[in-house]
């Protein structure tokens with residue numbers, strides 16, 4: 001993989017919002033210097049689909065896993081299936097997995113989220129794959145689980161929304177922090193300050209498209225080409241030129257996800 005490209009490390013171009021336009025979106029990404037798009041599964045069905053996209057398009061890679069908002073009681077068959085998909089070299093991680101207490105208020109369902117999060121961490125360890133973690137309003141439990149159950153696993157806290165303290169803990173664990181559209185928002189709160197404090201070597205850029213469109217396209221449908229706006233903002237905050245940020249964040253992505261170079 002070349003260094004003069006950007007990688008959108010977290011996307012969902014499998015979304016129905018891209019139906020009929022997927023080819024055009026990918027062409028637009030390539031024309032804007034994007035060299036890799038990692039689409040994250042969030043259900044069993046979408047995990048299969050993001051892998052199909054990865055097989056169809058050179059530029060696409062995949063994460064397979066069950067998202068907390070889609071949590072269900074997973075059985076052996078589900079884990080076996082994830083493991084079969086994960087054998088494919090274009091599957092770079094188990095993801096996206098984690099906890100979402102913003103959308104889920106029910107105590108039992110939160111417990112189910114924690115259970116399948118831990119089970120999928122175990123699967124990642126068995127398969128020797130990194131993980132992509134979704135964490136919304138569940139910072140305490142997410143960090144506790146990662147410390148207890150995440151031994152030997154590397155990963156990224158995607159769409160980072162935690163405190164500087166949590167960011168520093170993740171850096172200590174050799175983890176990465178994923179930043180996307182909110183970094184560019186005028187009301188971005190503490191994220192720009194956190195990004196200034198955290199070494200560039202620990203930051204990944206992502207879109208989370210079709211959601212989270214950055215400035216100057218905020219409110220529109222997001223797409224991988226717009227990861228450039230996130231990288232530009234990161235360069236501005238770090239006082240670095242764009243090329244340095246592009247090169248380093250691409251190296252970071254390859255370091256966390258070695259299959260980007262093998263798949």
Ligand SMILES: [Zn+2]
Nearest residue numbers: 010040096208
């Ligand atoms: Zn996502």
